[in-house]
Amino acid sequence: MLSSKSNRLTEALEEANKLFSGVSCAREAALDAQFLVLASNLGKEKANELHSEMAAFDSLVFAEDLLTFMGINRIEVEENNNDSEGISAGYLPSNAWHKLGEETEKYFRRAPSFHYMLGSFKSDPPVPKQRIERQKKMTGEEGIRAMPAQLKKMEESHQEATEKEVERILGLLQTHFKNDPETPISFFDLVIDPNSFARTVENIFHVSFIIKDGLARLKLDDDKLPIIEPSKDESREDDHGAGIRNQAVISLSHQEWKEIVETYEITEPMISHPSHRNEDQMDIA
């Protein structure tokens, strides 16, 4: 049945076809299907046998021939036992593929197709875009340059303000004593500002500097009330030499300040307000 000369397989199939028309129950149909499977397997084997009559296409040999055709320049390869015998080594000349192309041109008669882009897609109506102002950029005047705020004048830094204050108070104190050398000033009379508690505290702060520098002394008088008097230079040196440091912490609350103002009947501050608080002057160019 498998020989290519006989038609037996075809005849068997036709017979099965005829028989199938008389089939009524499932078992016979199943048998028919089984037969078809068998027949197709036989057919496959028949087809395989057909091939064995032709020379098979050996791709490796074809590749070798192709290389030779393209004009490969073979290199002398060193004895390399690992490589299989048949592989050729070498490099192709630059026109190798062109040569192959020219040869195969004869066997293909294909007209080129037309490729285009226009008309491939629907053109949407132009989106009314805001006109990108690329033109007419007026870079004429550069506009007022804004410089960062510069410090043109610096009247007093706060550091120096303290020192100036201290010096002013010292001056006050000394003037007072010059006028009236015998009477030491009551501490409270000096520092308390009946109008402002904050000023009072500041005054105490400034006076403390004077005392620290030894330019004035704080004492308790007979009534046990603190008094302040400027000190002479020698005493200052003594203090320094002795290295004795007396420290005192003075605390004053708002309530106490009020009481002192009442008790001492202080109506106006001895240390006047500085005339105008000078701030750093800034100049914006």
Add this chain to the structure above:
Amino acid sequence: MAAQMTDAHRRFLQVLMSHGIMEGSEARKLHKCCCEIHKVYYAHDKLDHFITTINSHLQPLFMQIRKGMSEGDGRAHYALVNLAETEITKLASDYAENELELFKKTMDLIMLSENGFASSTDILNLADQLKTKKMKKKEAEQMLKVFVENKWLSERNGEYTLHTRCIMEMEQYILTNYPDTARKCNICHTLAVQSQVCESCGTGMHLPCVRKYFKAQTEPRCPQCNTTWSCDIPGACLRDSQSPSGTWRAEKSFTLSAR
């Protein structure tokens, strides 16, 4: 009465069709070759007449061989372009719908950019926003390569611009669909995707046109407003970019390698 098409014409047309676009000297060589193969009368300066014959036969098919200038080097190129936009041309396109959408969006980016280039990153980021069918970034990258191979886009340093072939075919389309952003060269009055722009009056010029125009002039001046042209003149001398102090800015400084 149109001249008859000979086999030389047909061969020329077929070769040009498979290339899509050919540079001037190549086209002349091809012309010579075709005439010789088919033993047709050949004169080296008759290329344009040759092409006109072909065009007269292509006209009913809405195709045309056009001559245009490359924006990079200013050389003449010949391309076979399509003229019709019909339902049939939409069907016969090479590319899928989402691929075409990607191309259209790329074209949008290129036209909106200042120097006519769109970076590959920007294009790939568009891939997610396709309305027809989403495309992965890898696919989009692949697609861009295909566009470059088929000469619709050209790539330089990771940036993409329209290939000369695309500009020649799509010129009308671009001028209609991008009326605000598309710019015409002041010298040759064709579409300019890459251009140098005078900042005070906004006239644009192709780079090779700039070079030709300012070749003879010692002091480059804008042809419209006559103020000094400060963008680098491409390829003129070997001077380094001396950007003169002033308020101009060069939109695209481009130095051609000296030929």
